[in-house]
Amino acid sequence: MSKTDPVIIIVEDELAIRKFLRTGLRCEGFTVYEADTGKRGIIDAGTRKPDLLILDLGLPDMDGVEVIKAIRKWSTLPIIVLSARSQEQQKIDALDLGADDYLTKPFGIGELVARIRVALRHANRKEQSLSNDVLVTGGLKVDLNKRLVSVDGREISLTPIQYRLLAVLAKNAGKVMTHRQILKEVWGHPYQDNVHYLRMYMSQLRYKLEIDPTQPQYLVTESGLGYRLKTKDE
Numbered sequence: 001m002s003k004t005d006p007v008i009i010i011v012e013d014e015l016a017i018r019k020f021l022r023t024g025l026r027c028e029g030f031t032v033y034e035a036d037t038g039k040r041g042i043i044d045a046g047t048r049k050p051d052l053l054i055l056d057l058g059l060p061d062m063d064g065v066e067v068i069k070a071i072r073k074w075s076t077l078p079i080i081v082l083s084a085r086s087q088e089q090q091k092i093d094a095l096d097l098g099a100d101d102y103l104t105k106p107f108g109i110g111e112l113v114a115r116i117r118v119a120l121r122h123a124n125r126k127e128q129s130l131s132n133d134v135l136v137t138g139g140l141k142v143d144l145n146k147r148l149v150s151v152d153g154r155e156i157s158l159t160p161i162q163y164r165l166l167a168v169l170a171k172n173a174g175k176v177m178t179h180r181q182i183l184k185e186v187w188g189h190p191y192q193d194n195v196h197y198l199r200m201y202m203s204q205l206r207y208k209l210e211i212d213p214t215q216p217q218y219l220v221t222e223s224g225l226g227y228r229l230k231t232k233d234e
Contacts, residue, residue, distance in 0.1 A: 005031040006051040006120060011041030011067065012082065013060050017105075021054065024109035030116075038062035042070050045077060052078045052119060054112075055099070057090050065093050072098040078119040080112075088224050095178045095225065102176065118174035118231055135170045137232040140209060140218050142170040151209055161186065162205050165198075169219065169229035178226040202227060 008025060012018050013036045022032050033048055035041040038059045045053055053071070057064030068079060081094045081102040091102050100119045103112060133144040139152040144167055149156045158166065168185045169177060183192045191197060206213040220228050 005029055006116075007031045007033070007048060008052050008054060008116070009033045009035060009041060009044050009048060009050045010054045011035045011038065011044075011059065011064075012054070012056040013037065013058075014056070017056075017082075020109070021112070025113070025116075028109075028113050036060075038064065038067045041067055045071050045075065050077065051123075052080065052116060054080050054082065054116075056082045057094065058084065065090065065097055068094055068097045068099055076123070078123045080115055080119060082107075092178055092180075092225055095176055096180055100175050121231070122172065122174050133171075135173055135229075137173065137230060138217060142166060144170060149209075156208055158205075158208065161201055162208070165201050165205060166209075166229075169227060173229045174231040176222050176226060176228050180226075182226060 006029075008030045010018055010021050010025075010032060012021070012034070015036075018034050018036070022034065025032050033044060033050070035044050038061050041053070041055065041059075044050070055064050055067055059067070064081065068081075071077060071079065076098075079099045081091065081099045082105060083091050083094075083102055084105055094102065100122065101115050103115065135142040135144070141148075141150045143149075147163065149158055149163070149166065164186045165182065168182055179195045179198055180192045183194060183198055186201075187194070187197060202219060203213070206216050206219050209218055210216045218230055220230055222228055
């Protein structure tokens, strides 16, 4: 394998799933290491310097959210969570603590690879200068420096709150943002539980940006969790 291959650590206790992930990801050009416990995953995250971590929430030695909390004390490493369908609150907790994305079991390797590439691009963008902070996805363009928004070349007028909402999603394009994360960023900590505010302004934003607000191309709902601004490669 090339030294420039992105390095991924899989933290998963089920051997069959690790084998499935290892085989699929290596075929896609990733260097893969495996850990079958949370403690081992935390150690490997620090010693192997991976580009991304794939984390199962149901580990034998500790809760997956504790792994996220431990890693987030010293690293912004992209983390994609694997979860069972019945663990919605755990998914919310994981995202609130700093996970970048999640996949519900069962899932296909193609979908996982797409999510990995989005997470890696997002991590790379965070390292770039703000002078390059322009998001283009489909016909939507968000220039965070000039505070300009356009769709298919037509400038869109937004209220200050509508712009702040879009800016938060644009800065985290491709990443699932929970209701609480968005509310804290846009309205502040006292409003973090006022989901009706968010839904109202998201509806307004979709009306201005989407061809069909009921079938959004850009501002997609992650059911029960929050929202994601889709990137052009999703």
